[in-house]
Amino acid sequence: MSPEKLARMANQITTFFHSKPHDEAVAGVADHISNFWEPRMRAQLFEKLAEGGEGLDPLVIEAKDQIRPVKQTA
């Protein structure tokens, strides 16, 4: 999927969690992405984060380490 669309989807999630207390928000974003994003999408997100996360909401960047890692599939 296009990097813009991926960023938009991630940022839309953070928009909802912005109204929560900070720690809860970070955990909420990470949980949501871990639970609903298929590994291909998470892989693309991790790539984007590794490149500095341009266009991503700071909450996504902070949530990075809490998002479920992607196992390399055989």
Added chain:
Amino acid sequence: MRLIQETDFGTPASRSEKTVMLTIDGFEVTVPEGTSVMRASQEVGISVPKLCATDMVDAFGSCRLCVVEIEGRNGTPSSCTTPVADGMVVHTQTGKLKDIRRGVMELYISDHPLDCLTCAANGDCELQDMAGAVGLRDVRYGYEGDNHVVARNSDQPNMRWMPKDESNPYFTYDPSKCIVCSRCVRACEEVQGTFALTIEGRGFDSRVSPGMHEDFLSSECVSCGACVQACPTATLTEKSVIEIGQPEHSVVTTCAYCGVGCSFKAEMRGEELVRMVPYKDGKANRGHSCVKGRFAYGYANHQDRILNPMIRDTIDEPWREVSWDEALSFTTNKLKKLQKDHGKNSIGVITSSRCTNEETYLVQKLTRAVFGNNNTDTCARVCHSPTGYGLGQAFGTSAGTQDFDSVEHTDVVIVIGANPTDGHPVFGSRLKKRLREGAQLIVIDPRRIDLVRSPHIKAAHHLPLRPGTNVAVLTALAHVIVTEGLMDEAFIRERCDWDEFQDYAEFAADERHSPEATEQLTGVPAEELRKAARLFAKGGNGAIYYGLGITEHSQGSTAVMALANLAMMTGNIGRKGVGVNPLRGQNNVQGSCDMGSFPHELPGYRHVKLPEVRAIFESLWGVEIDSEPGLRIPNMLDAAVDGTFKGIYIQGEDILQSDPDTHHVAAGLAAMECVVVHDLFLNETANYAHVFLPGSTFLEKDGTFTNAERRINRVRKVMSPKNGYADWEITQLLANAMGGNWSYSHPSEIMAEIAATTPSFANVTYDLLEEKGSIQWPCNEAHPDGSPIMHVDGFVRGKGKFIVTEYVATDERTGPRFPLLLTTGRILSQYNVGAQTRRTANVAWHEEDRLEIHPHDAEQRGIRDGDFVRLASRAGETSLRALITDRVAPGVVYTTFHHPGTQANVITTDYSDWATNCPEYKVTAVQVTPSNGPTEWQVEYDAQAKQSRRIVHAEPAE
């Protein structure tokens, strides 16, 4: 098998809890107070002769056939209008009564044609039955005098005679047979609530008339058929009965159209369906139905229906009809190769909300157990996925809280983002009945839907919000309730998390959420909104009914949570007459969600990451289940374009027509190497398919559907599948061809597997369904009879959760290029993408999609009613004809998406709900300009579709 004859008690049941004892013909009877003498008699099996009474409507007392004698009372009262009293002694058959009845019948028959032998109602006519019951032996008057029966009276035209009205495609009205009992008129008023019929004229002149002396088709009539069902004679008769004759056996089954889930008797002659008659014991519909369920089943025999499997190597080739074996091995080879070359996650499935629970369960099992991934999704993605998510978060379960009967106990109703009289007609009728009894109504919708104002109904408040501002309006309602202290504090303290409520209340009370502050944005007058909030909070039992106008937004899930907040803060959860009720679009949307169609959840809404849940299925299926969530439909399409998703099995869905941003869907499908479509017709998606597996209709298979009230209803096979197999068998064939090793021999075995693995279905069996008729889940040890109402003693999740719902404007905004907001909906006679209804006589009511536009906007653009207009958004453009109406506000346009020629989804964008990716159908910025006809895309599309539908028929075997 026999013809199911339901007892007609003559008058509706009384709801009183107090009972009365009386004696009828020497039998003692105890019945609720308020029961009629007629009904009480029937309770002990004594059928008093009657013509104008039937238990679907209130008694009227006009025919005087039902007279009885009551000891100690003068005269001969009509039993249908006389309520029982304690100690009453009734005689239903005396010399005097017999004489009166014969006299009455003689008069009726003297103005009635005596062509019983060739009459369509022969064998099912109450006039005939009554003539027999009262012992009518001769009629002293002929047709020489005044009558309505013959067209000419001794050479003179008979001015009283009226020709048959055959304008309605499904039933005829033959005035010469009418006995003016007014059962039809009352059915239209009391049951359907349309008020299309009147009795015109007086005395001997009186006639039944649709509207102001119109024919049925041009009148207000919505063709629900209630009047046909109520008519005791052949005056109103189904055309199918005229054509075929009377049925000889019947089977109870469930409508396959909308989420109301009406129960019907399919009345049969052999394997031929004669008619569908709503089943009185059906708990969702209580004997009523709409035009779709009762009449629109002709698609099952339509010439477009495909009955043989077909394959092709590329989508520009014509289809080749092949045997099932060849189709299956072709498919299997392709899918296996794709998995070998591109990994096991390169293929997936889409389950259907139109198919049965059992079929859906098998399709998700196919991907999880046989393909080895979780790439399963369903069309609920594009409609009610936010309901699942939002209600799951707030209450702990992804379903509506009430049964439909609950509306009978409601005092204030909020209808938001739904149009029940069109989308959920039988619920609409039940709601209207309650409103006529005095309940108050608040409509929150950009459009002035019929409920806002229709005969004998007027909404107390209509909040015509700008599309895309649901959350702002709902939070403003909460603001009023919180700041004016209208909440139910006791309920909140006892049932919800008090701290969370405090946070929420503080948020809602903020001045920026006040109706005055948001009025500019939402377009809803502040004062009106305040009044609505007060009414809902303090008007008694408050119930919320909502539809896709809530979910299909980028804040769909947030809006669902906002509704849950409103219900909790006003204490409207956990008893009759209240609750949060999603009105589901398709017949089995609830079921397809329950059955684990979503990529992250196994059946029963349990995440695939949970090892203990996977273990249940792993031990039963003997496979390892992937712990990673799979792809959702939009993600599948994105992955297809990226080249990592290559093959798909789609059962009973037409994503090319029903999903947003058609261009993107088409690109995704075109990028796949093996698209398998399993459906009744070559739908739009099939233009991109390599394999077509012909499906079966709901009349041709066994199974269950779960309606919007969580009610599991049986679907029963009444004829053999014309395509050779029921859909669950086809999925099983495919699974086995892929090495699945399944051996189900009946859907009841699939249900047994569902019950064994899914706690909320634990006690559900076909035997129990047989016994109870239907069951509302959860049905398990704690609720052995099922659960009509949820969260009665506490929320499923424990404490109800208040969630802060910050309004965020959608990215889809109007601007100079696209200054109008498009919102989409549906109408009564058509259903979803219309694949079925377009192939029935229902097209009489809706032969094309029209664009509703306000007179002001139309004038500015030089558009006249009926003109072709070009409708463009940043995603694409299409053209259709305009309908000028002030039902939509200035700045808003509206259309339906029932016809593929229109391609309304070429316009919709790929924006979606933040939590569930449910597409934002309900808001698209558009421009409307005059045009001469179809756009280039429509022409091209049409050509491509024709090209792609070519079929080379197989040589018949020698």
